[in-house]
Amino acid sequence: MVKFAQVKGFLFDLDGVIANTxxxxxxxxxxxxxxxxxxxxxxxxxxxxxxxxxxxxxxxxxxxxxxxxxxxxxxxxxxxxxxxxxxxxxDTLDKSEILPGMEDFIKDLAAHHYLISLASSSKNSPLVLEKLGLAQYFDEKVDPATLKHGKPDPEIYTRAAEVLNLKPEECIGLEDASAGVTSINGSGAISVGIGDPKVLHEADINFNDTSEVTLDNIKKEMDKKKF
Known part of the structure; x- marks a missing residue:
């Protein structure tokens, strides 16, 4: 079982997780x-x-x-x-589109020296991160053009861990879509589903919205479920 102390990286979807894109x-x-x-x-x-x-x-x-x-x-x-x-x-996208709590959460991850990668299916995700002012916090980004399979296949999250030189089991992935949660689970990473828990019932951890996503809350949920 993975313990919170063993987590070294965080793998982010973009749309609906970081911003309203x-x-x-x-x-x-x-x-x-x-x-x-x-x-x-x-x-x-x-x-x-x-x-x-x-x-x-x-x-x-x-x-x-x-x-x-x-x-x-x-x-x-x-x-x-x-x-x-x-x-x-x-063209109108700016920092105001960052979802509640996400900027603070990403900055907190960086301050605690977690590695961070982007696992977005969108080829425009680097542009979006630049417009949001968050690009500097991401150590790596998966290029979706290099993938053979889309979500719910686990390839993108397996790659998101690989580009950080980590095993998926050392990572936590964050998603707002059921296809993404399935992708995270298939890779072996711990899945955090953000949204309706009835829709995202396959997620290891559920939060109703992004404002609930903090390191402390993730640790509490992992301790409670004894990963």
Whole structure:
């Protein structure tokens, strides 16, 4: 069993964990879904959380019964169009979009000399961290272009530990989506789910929102569950 004292690194998802950029992603995907004639629903939006760009597009097409209507080249074009829309929306992003408590938590991790990496499926995550003023606290970032599998496959969290020269078992991963929690669990890291515990029931530790995420609270939960 892993004890809190054995934890050396923290692996972060970005959208919905560090900042509200998930809202920008949803708006950009909504715009594209409208263009493709696919009805946007809250359920569809939830399915896209934590999922990579091409996988998200394929989910939208499948949701609308259009999975066989486009060539791979056309899909790439639409995925790029979504990204262009997303980048335009990001122009207004600043520190005010950091979720409650997350800036203090990340600074506290750095002050306690924990290693920190980013495990985001978004290729724009380095830009987002720069705009949020948090990039300097991250020792490494996983390049999603180098991955063969998206979440819920564990590859991204396995890699997020590797780039820190740590074993996943020495790390804690933070996610707000069920696909991400499954990914963390599959890697062997300890999973912290942020959000509705009914949705994120597979997480080792649950917090209702980011304001509850502190080193002390994580230690309390680990001690309580005797990891």
């Amino acid at each position: 998930s809202v920008y992603h949803a708006k950009a995907w909504h715009q594209l879904a409208d263009e493709l004639g696919v009805t946007w629903t809250e359920d569809l939006g939830n399915q896209l959380k934590g999922v990579g760009r091409m996988d998200s597009l394929n989910l939208i097409l499948k949701y609308g019964g259009k999975e066989n209507d486009y060539t791979e080249d056309e899909k790439i074009k639409y995925a790029e169009e979504k990204n262009d829309n997303y980048l335009k929306l990001l």
